[in-house]
Amino acid sequence: MGKSQRDKGARVEREIAAILNGKRVPLSGATSFAKGDVEALGMKFEVKARKDGFKQIYGWLEKDDVDALVIKADRKEPLVVLPISTFKEIKEGE
Known part of the structure; x- marks a missing residue:
């Protein structure tokens, strides 16, 4: 690097x-x-x-104007992807 x-x-x-x-x-x-x-x-x-490494993830979030995205690989636990502002609101509201 x-x-x-x-x-x-x-x-x-x-x-x-x-x-x-x-x-x-x-x-x-x-x-x-x-x-x-x-x-x-x-x-x-x-x-x-990454410069453009996550372009598809951002596209999925923006395309349907959703709050979060769930992604999953075979035989792996699903992951939740959401804008950091949404995450911060959730955590601070606990």
């Missing part, structure tokens, strides 16, 4: 930490003892950023 990819990853992790009023986990990708990239709302988050 090059410097620009590390910088982008760190920048996105800081952005997500700020949105969720959490904190970025230092050295999360460089060590085996640090789990997750961001800690917030009593949870640990792994943060991934």
